[in-house]
Every structure is written in C-alpha cells, then in structure tokens.
Amino acid sequence: MLTPSSLKLRLVITSMLWVIFALFIVWHLLTWLFQGHIEARFDDRLNDQVAEMVAASESDGQGGVHLTWEPTDPRYVLPRSGWYWQISEGDRIIVSSRSLWTDRLDLSDPQKAAQSNALLISGPNNISLRALSRAIQLPGVEGPLSYIVAGPLSDIEADVQEFSGDARLVLMALGVLLLIIIALQIGYGLKPLRNLHLSLSQIRAGKSHLMEGDFPGEVEPVVTELNALLDYNAGLLERARTQAGNLAHALKNPLLIIQNEALGIKGQRGQLIHDQLRSVNTIINHQLSKARLAGTTNLIGAQTSVSSVVADLVYSLKILYQDRGLELNQAGLENLVFKGDQQDLEELLGNLIDNACKWAGGRINITGELQNDPDGKRCVVLTIEDDGPGIPADELRAVLERGHRLDEQTPGSGIGLNVARDIVELYGGTLDLEKSIMGGLSVRLTLPSA
Amino acid sequence: MRILVVEDETEIARQVALALERLGYVVDVAHDGEQGHFLGDTETYDAIILDLGLPGMNGLSVLENWRNSGHKTPVMILSARSSWQEKVSGLRGGADDYLAKPFEMEELAARIEALIRRKSGNATAVIECGNARLDTAGSSISIHGEAVNLTAMEYRLAAYMMMNGDRVLSKSDLMDHIYGLNEDKDSNTIEVLINRLRKKFGSTFITTLRGQGYRIRDSDADA
Numbered sequence: 001m002l003t004p005s006s007l008k009l010r011l012v013i014t015s016m017l018w019v020i021f022a023l024f025i026v027w028h029l030l031t032w033l034f035q036g037h038i039e040a041r042f043d044d045r046l047n048d049q050v051a052e053m054v055a056a057s058e059s060d061g062q063g064g065v066h067l068t069w070e071p072t073d074p075r076y077v078l079p080r081s082g083w084y085w086q087i088s089e090g091d092r093i094i095v096s097s098r099s100l101w102t103d104r105l106d107l108s109d110p111q112k113a114a115q116s117n118a119l120l121i122s123g124p125n126n127i128s129l130r131a132l133s134r135a136i137q138l139p140g141v142e143g144p145l146s147y148i149v150a151g152p153l154s155d156i157e158a159d160v161q162e163f164s165g166d167a168r169l170v171l172m173a174l175g176v177l178l179l180i181i182i183a184l185q186i187g188y189g190l191k192p193l194r195n196l197h198l199s200l201s202q203i204r205a206g207k208s209h210l211m212e213g214d215f216p217g218e219v220e221p222v223v224t225e226l227n228a229l230l231d232y233n234a235g236l237l238e239r240a241r242t243q244a245g246n247l248a249h250a251l252k253n254p255l256l257i258i259q260n261e262a263l264g265i266k267g268q269r270g271q272l273i274h275d276q277l278r279s280v281n282t283i284i285n286h287q288l289s290k291a292r293l294a295g296t297t298n299l300i301g302a303q304t305s306v307s308s309v310v311a312d313l314v315y316s317l318k319i320l321y322q323d324r325g326l327e328l329n330q331a332g333l334e335n336l337v338f339k340g341d342q343q344d345l346e347e348l349l350g351n352l353i354d355n356a357c358k359w360a361g362g363r364i365n366i367t368g369e370l371q372n373d374p375d376g377k378r379c380v381v382l383t384i385e386d387d388g389p390g391i392p393a394d395e396l397r398a399v400l401e402r403g404h405r406l407d408e409q410t411p412g413s414g415i416g417l418n419v420a421r422d423i424v425e426l427y428g429g430t431l432d433l434e435k436s437i438m439g440g441l442s443v444r445l446t447l448p449s450a
Numbered sequence: 451m452r453i454l455v456v457e458d459e460t461e462i463a464r465q466v467a468l469a470l471e472r473l474g475y476v477v478d479v480a481h482d483g484e485q486g487h488f489l490g491d492t493e494t495y496d497a498i499i500l501d502l503g504l505p506g507m508n509g510l511s512v513l514e515n516w517r518n519s520g521h522k523t524p525v526m527i528l529s530a531r532s533s534w535q536e537k538v539s540g541l542r543g544g545a546d547d548y549l550a551k552p553f554e555m556e557e558l559a560a561r562i563e564a565l566i567r568r569k570s571g572n573a574t575a576v577i578e579c580g581n582a583r584l585d586t587a588g589s590s591i592s593i594h595g596e597a598v599n600l601t602a603m604e605y606r607l608a609a610y611m612m613m614n615g616d617r618v619l620s621k622s623d624l625m626d627h628i629y630g631l632n633e634d635k636d637s638n639t640i641e642v643l644i645n646r647l648r649k650k651f652g653s654t655f656i657t658t659l660r661g662q663g664y665r666i667r668d669s670d671a672d673a
Contacts, residue, residue, distance in 0.1 A: 043527030245531050249503050252530035256552035260465040263555070281552055285532060292533060313534065316541040320548060323564055343535045433578045 006191065008186055015182040017426055023171045031164045038159050039130075042363040043118045046132035051176045053085060056242050058356060059140030065094055072343070075099065082152030100124070105148045107133055121150065128153040128295040193218045199223075204304035205377035206450070230300065237294050242449070244291040251284055289419045293426055294341035302344050303450045306380060310366055313350050321357050326364060328353075333368040335378045340427050348423040351416035352384045359440060370449060377434030378449040379429070385436035385443070396433045451566060451606050451629050452476045452494065456486030457528065464553075466499065466528075468561070469555045473589045474605045476630040483507030490516050494626035495523050496566045496610075502529040502540065508544050517544035518580050524565040528553070541613040549631075563587055570613040577612050579666055583652055584612045588615070596651055603628060611656070611666040620663035 008153060032311040049071065056067045065087065070076075075083035076097040086096035086105045094102055103124040131150035138145060162446070192215050202208040210230060215223045262273040307330070314328045338345050356364045368382045420443075424431045429447040436442035453475045453611050458462040462482060467477040468656035473515045478493065485505035490498055491514070502509035513525055524546040529536065532550035540548050546568075565573065575587040583592045591598050591608055598633050600608065606628040611619060621640050644656055644664060657665045 054642065126541065158549075223487050245533075245536075249530040252551040253462060257461045259457070259552050260555060272518045277552070289533065312542065316534075316538045316548075320537075320545060322568065340573075343533065346534040346538065350537070 008190055010212065011186045011190075012179075012183055015186070016179060019175055019178050021298055023175045027164070027167055027171050030167050033159060033352075034163045034167075034187050035156070035160045038156050038163075039118070042130060043132060044078075046130070046149045046151060050083060050132055050147050051146055053087065053149070054134070054136055054138075057087070057136075057138055057145070059138060061140065062143040063140070064139060065089075065141050065145060067095060071097070082123070082127060082129065082154070083150070084123065084129070085147070085149045088146045088147075089141075089151070094145070102362075105129075105131065105150055106337035107131070107146075107148065120153065123152075124381075129152070130156065142430040146437070160434070163332060166364050193217050196223065200226075203209070203301045206301040209234070210300070223366070233300070237341075241292050244288045247291075248284070248288050252281070255281060256285075260326055264380060286418060288348060290422055292343065293423060294344050302337045302339065302341050304340060305383070306338055306345070307333040309342065309345050309349060309398045313353055314366075315347065316350075317353060317357050320354075324357070324360075325362070326357055326360060327362060328357075329363065329365045331367045333363070333366065333382075336368045336370060336382075337450040338380055339448040344423050348420050348445075349382070349384075351420045353447075355416050356384050356386040356388075356443075360386035360389075361388055365438065371446070373446065380445075380447045380449045382445045382447070383442060387438040388438075388440035390440045391433065392436055393435070451496050451610055451611060452478070452630065453562065454480065454486070454493070454495045454498045454503065456480045456483070456490070456498065458482060458504050461499070462501075463492070464567050465555075466558065467512055469559060471602075473559055474602050474609070475562075476606065476628060476633075478631040483509065483512050487512045487515055488494075488525065489631070490521065491519065493631065494623075496627060497562055497568070498523055498525045500525050500527050502527055502531060502536070510540065514544050522569075524562060524569045525534070526558075526565060528558075537555070560587065563589075567613065571612060571615075577611050578614075580655070581614065582608075582655065584609055586613070593651065596609070600650070603639075604646060604650075605645060607640075608647055608651075611664070614666070616665060618659055618663050618665045623663065 034245060053067065056069050058067050058068050060066050065235070065255045065436065067087075071085065075081045076085060076099050078099055081099045084100045084105055086099050086100060087094045088104075088346075096104065101124070105121065105123065107119075118130050118132045121129050121131045129150040130153050131148055135144045135146055135147055195213055195215065196211070196219055199208070199211040199213060204212065210227050234246055250363060259274065259277050262270055262277070263274060310330055310333055314330065318326070318328065338358040348446050352362065353366065364384070364386045365381070366384050368380060371379055371381045373379045424445060424447070427448055432444045434442045434444065451472065453470055455463055455466050456476055457466065457479070458576075463479045463481065467479050470477050478489060480489050480496075483506040485506075486500065486504065487507055488491055489495075499513075500509050500513060504512070507575050509527065509529070513527070516525070525544065526549060527540045527545045528549050528551060529540070530551045537548045537550075538568075541552070542640065548624040549558060551563060567586050570578070572586075575585060577584040577586065582596075582598075583594045585592070586609070589605065589609075591600060591605065591612070609623060610624070610627045621637055624640050627634055644658075648655055655666065659665060
C-alpha cells in the first residue's frame with residue numbers, strides 16, 4: 001500500500017529526486033565536455049586553414065603578398081556561407097574569400113586576436129562567427145599580415161544541440177531504468193516488513209498465535225519482542241485463570257467443611273451460619289468468574305465458534321439435567337463467530353442456558369443470527385428462551401441487579417445472570433430480558449462478531 | 451450399594467462418606483489420584499464420586515483412564531472449580547454428573563441416588579417388585595405401604611437386587627456391591643442375608659438359581 005507515510009513511497013520519492021538530479025548534472029557535464037571537444041575540433045580546422053593559407057602566401061616581390069592558390073572548399077566560395085577567410089595588413093584587406101563578398105571581417109580587439117585562442121566575432125548579417133587570427137611576418141613582405149579564418153558558430157551550436165538532445169534521450173532512458181530497478185530493489189528490500197505485516201494480520205485474524213517465518217536480522221528483534229508480548233499476554237490470562245482455580249480450590253474446601261459441620265448446629269444459629277456461608281460462596285463465585293474473564297484486553301486474534309461452544313454446553317446440560325428430559329433446540333448458530341475468548345463465551349452461555357434449563361418446562365430454544373448494530377458493525381445476536389414460568393415484567397429489571405435471586409430454591413439464578421451481564425458489558429454487547437412467546441424468559445444477547 | 455469417594459481433602463471425604471453411609475451405602479475412600487484410579491479399576495462400585503484437584507494423578511486423567519479401559523461405572527465429579535469450561539471438559543471426559551463445591555449433602559445424596567438408579571435402567575425413584583416398594587430417594591423399602599425394618603446390609607442387598615429387576619445376580623456380584631474394601635468377605639453371609647430377606651418379604655421374594663445365583667421375583671411374570 002502506498003500511503004503518504006509508506007516507507008516504500010518515501011524511498012521511491014527520494015530516489016527519484018536524486019536520480020533526476022544526478023542525471024541532470026551528468027547531462028550538463030556531458031554537453032559541456034562535448035561542446036569543448038567540438039570547439040577544439042573546430043579550432044583545429046580553422047588553424048589548419050590558416051596554416052594552409054600561410055603556406056600559400058608568397059611575396060609578390062614588391063613588399064606585397066599574393067596567394068599561389070586559394071582554398072578550394074566550396075564553403076569559402078558560396079556567398080554568405082558563414083565560412084570566411086581574410087588576409088589583411090593593418091586596415092587594408094589584401095585578399096579575402098569570395099564568400100565574404102564585399103564585407104570584411106573585423107576583429108573588435110586586435111590585441112586579443114593576436115593570442116592563439118579563437119574568439120567570437122560578428123560577421124556579415126550579424127551572424128556570430130568563431131574566428132582564428134594569426135599575425136604573420138612573411139619574408140619579403142613589409143608589415144605583419146593578419147590572417148583570419150572564421151566559421152559559423154551555429155555549426156557548433158547545432159552539433160552541441162544535437163548531441164545534447166541525444167544525450168538527454170539516453171539519460172532519460174537510463175533514469176527510467178534506474179527508477180524501475182530502484183523500485184524493485186526497495187520492494188525486495190522491504191519484503192520482510194510486508195511479511196511482518198502479513199504475519200500480524202494472520203494473528204489478528206486468529207489464524208496464528210505467534211509470528212512465524214524467517215525474518216532478517218534487522219526485523220528479527222521486533223518479531224522476537226512481539227512474540228514474547230503475545231506469549232506474555234496469553235500467559236497472563238492462563239496464570240490468572242490458574243490462580244482463580246487454585247483460589248477456588250483453597251476457599252471452597254474449607255467452606256464446604258464448615259457448612260457440613262454447621263449442619264450439626266440446630267436452630268437459628270445454624271441457619272445464620274448456613275446463610276452467611278451461602279452469601280460468601282456467592283461472592284467468591286462472582287469474583288472468581290470475573291477474575292477468569294479475558295475480555296477485550298486479550299482480544300488479539302480471539303475468535304470463537306458459537307455453534308461449537310453451544311454444542312459443548314448442550315451436551316453437558318443434557319447430562320446434568322438428564323432426569324428432566326429437556327429438549328434443547330438450536331437454530332441459526334452455524335457460521336456465527338464470536339470475536340472474543342472461548343472461555344468467556346462458555347461462561348456467558350453456560351450461565352444463561354443453565355438458567356433456562358432450571359426454569360424450563362421442557363423446551364429451550366437457542367437461536368442465533370448475524371445482524372448489523374446501529375453503528376453498522378456486524379454482531380452476533382443470540383436468543384435463549386424457555387417455556388418456563390418466566391419473570392413478571394416489573395421484576396425483569398431487578399433480576400439483573402447484583403446478587404438478586406428470584407427464587408432462593410433455585411441456587412445461583414441471580415449470580416448466573418450477573419456474571420452474564422459482566423461478560424456482555426466487557427465486550428460492549430447488550431443483554432435484554434423479555435417475555436418469550438414460549439411463555440418463559442427470553443434472554444437476547446448482542447455480541448461482537450468476528 | 452457400594453460407592454467410591456476419591457477426595458484428597460480428608461475432612462470432606464470423611465463427611466461425604468459419613469453422609470452416604472447413613473443412607474445405607476458402603477463407602478470406600480481414596481485420598482489421591484493413583485489410589486483412586488486403582489480402586490476404580492479393580493473393584494466394583496455402583497457409583498464413584500471423584501474430586502478433580504487430586505495429588506498424584508489429576509481427576510480428569512483418572513476418569514479418562516477408566517473410560518478408556520471400558521469401565522462404565524457412573525462418575526460424579528466434585529470440584530471447587532465451577533467454570534463452564536471445567537464442567538464441559540469433565541462431562542466430555544466421561545463424567546455423568548458435575549457438582550460444584552460447596553454443595554448441600556442432600557443434593558449430593560439425591561444426585562448419587564439418581565445416578566445409580568439410572569445406571570440400573572430405572573427411570574423413577576420408586577421401584578416396585580410385587581408387593582415390595584423401594585424408594586431410592588428415601589432409602590426405604592415398604593410392603594403394602596408399611597416400612598420394613600432392615601439393617602444396612604439387608605437394605606443394600608434388597609435395594610441392589612430390586613434395582614436390577616429380573617437379572618440373575620451371582621453371589622460374588624452381590625458381595626462386590628454390599629461389602630466395603632476393608633470388610634471381611636464371607637460368602638456365607640449372602641445366604642444368611644437372603645434368608646433374612648425371605649423372612650421379611652416372603653419366601654417367594656427371592657428365587658435361587660442353582661449354580662448361577664439369585665433373582666428377585668419378577669412381579670410382572672408372577673402376575
């Protein structure tokens with residue numbers, strides 16, 4: 001994914017910037033070098049031409065000079081061709097190329113012209129020329145002669161431009177190639193990070209418990225730490241549950257012993273002890289079941305199949321209520337997946353279905369469906385209803401209050417609903433009680449769906 | 451009616467055993483998993499009460515071992531751990547009932563009684579054989595509505611035979627169900643007991659099948 005903060009995008013953009021910058025510099029450098037080279041060649045040619053003309057110069061015996069032959073290059077003949085030569089003595093032009101026609105070449109600064117370097121002058125029609133001039137003292141000739149050979153600057157410019165164009169094309173192709181290679185290289189280099197991401201989403205989806213696979217040295221510490229954290233989280237829950245179990249064991253045995261011994265105490269005192277022990281047990285049960293909850297803090301990747309939990313519970317409750325011959329119907333539970341811990345769901349549904357079993361006349365219906373809550377989130381909706389006596393409407397609210405018991409003869413009916421409410425609240429779900437069309441109580445749950 | 455109690459907390463084991471003995475059961479007690487497993491494996495019981503948190507070998511493994519070796523004795527789990535996850539794993543492991551601590555002795559007794567009764571294929575707490583009427587919940591036998599005064603041994607034998615209807619029960623089978631582990635087993639006592647029962651219920655109450663054992667009179671066949 002190329003989001004603005006994506007590493008890949010950052011690397012691609014910075015690489016693109018430096019590649020473009022570097023190639024731009026290279027292009028200019030190449031053009032500059034090429035121009036120097038072309039100018040040197042041009043100057044060589046002018047130089048050769050001067051040498052040739054000097055060689056052709058001959059004293060006419062009267063202190064003047066004439067050429068034994070003129071350069072044959074047609075460019076020096078074609079008028080205004082841009083290629084010119086001229087031999088002068090002071091301001092007097094002795095002879096010049098035909099191409100120069102009636103014009104003359106003027107060196108703006110004769111002093112400077114004496115140097116061997118080529119210089120820029122303005123020729124006929126104001127065309128820029130590159131000229132080379134030599135002052136030569138010929139034997140038998142009075143003054144020093146000034147030889148000037150010039151060629152059009154546009155020739156150089158055209159060559160340079162052509163080269164520059166070609167170079168730009170080649171460099172652009174190179175740039176594109178480099179960018180493709182860089183993108184591939186970045187993709188390859190960052191692959192472990194993508195694997196990290198994939199591995200994490202596997203865990204989030206509940207398909208894996210630890211990050212698996214080979215990671216390079218730079219990423220390995222992160223993976224190790226994450227795995228340790230996942231392990232620690234799982235261990236924390238495991239320890240909490242073990243401790244709750246041990247505590248239950250440690251508290252309930254003495255409680256049971258005291259309760260049995262108290263049976264020997266008759267009258268009000270015996271009843272008092274019995275009632276107090278019962279309320280201690282209620283509190284212990286409630287607190288221990290709370291301590292066992294995983295809840296949303298351990299939600300990473302937690303997924304629980306509703307139908308398998310219900311199947312386990314129905315199997316168990318059918319054994320526990322064997323004599324009652326209860327009919328436990330299930331509908332619509334297949335494919336429902338609760339986003340949360342399995343033991344939490346077992347505890348929640350166990351308490352509610354157990355409650356329904358206690359009160360039912362003979363039938364309990366457990367139905368489920370997938371719905372969207374008002375925020376548009378998918379949630380699992382479960383309804384547990386029985387054909388028992390039900391709860392009068394004015395008492396429905398009171399039932400959910402802490403420790404409230406509808407019937408002291410049915411132990412744990414209050415605590416069961418309390419635990420259920422705790423669990424539902426922990427997962428941000430809802431628990432509603434209403435009258436079932438079957439006659440008894442209907443408990444409607446909404447829970448997060450995976 | 452013979453019951454094994456596997457419970458490491460000696461005080462609880464004593465209380466449970468005492469309560470059950472008062473109801474006419476013979477009770478053997480084991481205090482750790484290995485001993486419990488051994489007794490359940492080698493002795494004959496009508497029901498077993500098994501604690502889960504045992505030293506030596508945990509209750510669930512004990513139960514699974516019994517079930518894997520084909521023992522079908524009804525087992526009731528007693529546990530301080532009362533989460534549904536633990537109940538489910540106990541019942542899936544082959545238990546026939548699960549009672550969370552602390553419990554009322556009456557409830558334990560009622561459920562044990564129901565377990566044994568169901569095991570012998572009787573749906574109700576009251577079993578009738580001719581004129582005799584066994585109330586398993588009340589641990590009493592009556593004839594024509596009048597309670598018969600029985601010793602613990604006599605009750606055990608009569609109740610066991612009535613629960614097993616018209617099955618022929620061998621002498622050793624009967625001994626297995628009415629004697630505790632540490633009691634002297636004397637095969638002559640069975641004959642003595644049978645005679646005493648015949649005196650109290652009528653001579654045709656129990657039929658002797660030579661070389662095979664005894665059978666309670668089948669009321670339906672008689673009628």
